[in-house]
Amino acid sequence: MIATEIDKAFPCHNEPELFHAPEGREPANAALARVNAAKALCFTCPVIKACRDLGRKLRETGVWGGEDDDDREAAGYKPGPTTYVMNAPECGTEAGAKRHRRSGEKPCRPCQNAESSANVARKRQPIRCGTRPGYQRHRRRGETPCEACRIANSQADRRLRQTGSTLAA
Structure with missing residues (x-):
C-alpha cells in the first residue's frame, strides 16, 4: 500500500474535523459530542497507543489516541503551546524571541542578542535644551x-x- 492508502485506513484521516476544536467558540454540548465521536473512532484504530504516546510527547491539543486535553492532563501530560508553527519567525530575530516567550520558553542566545540590539536601537534620543x-x-x-x-x-x-x-x- 502507498502512504495515502495507509492514511485513509486511519479514522482521523477520514473525519479530521472531529479531532480538533473549530476556530472560535463551540457550544459545550457540541464539543462533548464531537470529542466523544472522535474517541469512538480512535478505539477502532490499529495505532491508538502510538497515537496516544505521540500526543503526549508533543503536548498536542485535540483528540489523540482516544485522549482529549483533559485526559492527557490527568495522566500528567498537560497540553502545551503548538510545537510546530507554519511560517514561524526565525531564531536570531526579535520576533523569534517573542515566539519563544509565547511558547513559555526562554529565548535562545541568537534571539536574545537580536532583541537586545533592537532595544538599543529603539532607545530614546537624548533630551535637548530648548525644549x-x-x-x-x-x-x-x-x-x-x-x-x-x-x-x-x-x-x-x-x-x-x-x-x-x-x-x-
Whole structure:
C-alpha cells in the first residue's frame, strides 16, 4: 500500500474535523459530542497507543489516541503551546524571541542578542535644551533651567492654556 492508502485506513484521516476544536467558540454540548465521536473512532484504530504516546510527547491539543486535553492532563501530560508553527519567525530575530516567550520558553542566545540590539536601537534620543522636556530635565536635576529651555517651557504653557495641548500646531 502507498502512504495515502495507509492514511485513509486511519479514522482521523477520514473525519479530521472531529479531532480538533473549530476556530472560535463551540457550544459545550457540541464539543462533548464531537470529542466523544472522535474517541469512538480512535478505539477502532490499529495505532491508538502510538497515537496516544505521540500526543503526549508533543503536548498536542485535540483528540489523540482516544485522549482529549483533559485526559492527557490527568495522566500528567498537560497540553502545551503548538510545537510546530507554519511560517514561524526565525531564531536570531526579535520576533523569534517573542515566539519563544509565547511558547513559555526562554529565548535562545541568537534571539536574545537580536532583541537586545533592537532595544538599543529603539532607545530614546537624548533630551535637548530648548525644549519643554529639556526644561523638565533641568528641574529634575535641581538645576536652574537655561534660557532656551525657559522660553520653550513658557511657549508650551501658553499653548496648553490656549489649545489644551503642549504640542505646536
